[in-house]
Amino acid sequence: MNLLDRITASVRIRVTLVAALFVLLVTAVGSIVVVAVIGHTVDYTLIDSARQDAAAIDAQLARGVTPAAAATTGRNDVVVQLLNASGVVIASDRPDELTVPLRTTPGENNTQDIPGGHETYTIVAQASKANRNVRLIIVGRSTELRDDTRAETARTLAVSVPLVVLALAMIVWLSVGRALRPVEVMREEADQIHAAHLARRLAVPAGSDEIPRLARTLNEMLDRIDESQRSQRQFVSDASHELRSPLAVLRQSAELGLAHPELVSQESLADDVLHETARLEDLVSALLLLARVESHTAGPIEPVDVDDVVLVEVARIRDTGTAVHIDVSALSAGRTTGSTVLLGQVVRNLLDNAVRHATGRIEVGLHQHGHVMVLRVDDDGSGIAARDRESVFERFVRLDEGRARDEGGSGLGLAIVRTIVTSLGGTVRVVDAPLGGARFEVMLPTTPDE
DSSP states (O other): HHHHHHHHHHHHHHHHHHHHHHHHHHHHHHHHHHHHHHHHHHHHHHHHHHHHHHHHHHHHTTTTTHHHHOOOOOOOTTEEEETTTTEEEESSSSSSOOSSSSSSEEEEEEEEEEEOOSEEEEEEEESSSTTTTOOOOEEEEEEHHHHHHHHHHHHHHHHHHHHHHHHHHHHHHHHHHHHHHHHHHHHHHHTOOGGTTOOOOOOOSSSSSHHHHHHHHHHHHHHHHHHHHHHHHHHHHHHHHHHHHHHHOOOHHHHHHHOEEETTOOOHHHHHHHHHHHHHHHHHHHHHHHHHHTTTOSSOOOOEEHHHHHHHHHHHHHTTTTTEEEEEEOOOOEEEOHHHHHHHHHHHHHHHHEEEEEEESEEEEEEETTTEEEEHHHHOSSOOGGGTTTTTEEEOOOTTOSSOOOOOOOHHHHHHHHHHHHHHHHTEEEEEEETTSEEEEEEEEEEOOO
């Protein structure tokens, strides 16, 4: 990274530069305005002084003072001319130099050169009311005061403005550095947190401003990452364990067949292989489905008639020849927004779970309450203890009663149900069923009929 990249990459430097440039621009514009206002004020003062001088000369003429005497001031910073009705200079305080009228009509000139002089003057011309031989009184005031004032102000601002900008830049630099110091500390702490030290957390600075809130938010994010890592490790461990069981059976059957072919028939070995590979296939399919649901790539979202999905899955169960009676008399119309495939998986898993644990009867109900659709699957089995009603939705969970997983399941069916339902904005729970067993109740937002 070159020097320019380092400079532009630093928030502290960027903020300081932006603040300094902004203040420099504002103060520069302000300085120009100040100099212009001061010049305008001095111009007004010079004009006012020239008017007063002209009024004083007119007053002298009114008292009978001659034009030549009235025009004499004896001051180097003032010039005076008196013009007659023909516009000819009849008196002046500089008769050898000011022979040409500076103005021929009443009015003002802010800056005017004087013949034979090296200075500029502010000229005021006023009509005389006291002497009929004098038509116009012209008074000029030197602009040296105005020019000196402007120059002095400009020099003062040229020195003070950079000093002010520099002082502000230092204040901003120190303030931003102090404000960002906790962020740098958090960055250094976060840099030391990796997969092997996810339990570490950032120190939260005192106060209630943005920095402490950022630290708390980052710690909450680390909590979520840590929990996700633990869940992934547990899931991998459980999946590895579950996959090991059918693989061990397959290996054992193969080894027994090789070692004692007279004891293992081809048909028996084939049955074992088919049975265990079916378990493997179910388990892998369940794992893939979970991964797809959690990554939100499990299928299109569309309006789904859940009652139609239930009837299809009930027909599938009945076609297997099960002895369990399935009652769908409480089934009514219900529509939600989701994936037909995923909702079919929810109903299938709930029905398969109920069939495995029912003693002879299952009841399926579906109805709507306002904007909520409720699906119930009841069985007349042994039920689920209240303390285990949350854990049955965990992956590969084992209950003492063997309710969540037995030889016929993968241990992921109910976990898949909860994951799908949650992804669709719904909830699922277990309560006691009127039949004496367990009731699985799914609640999903409804989709209004078009």
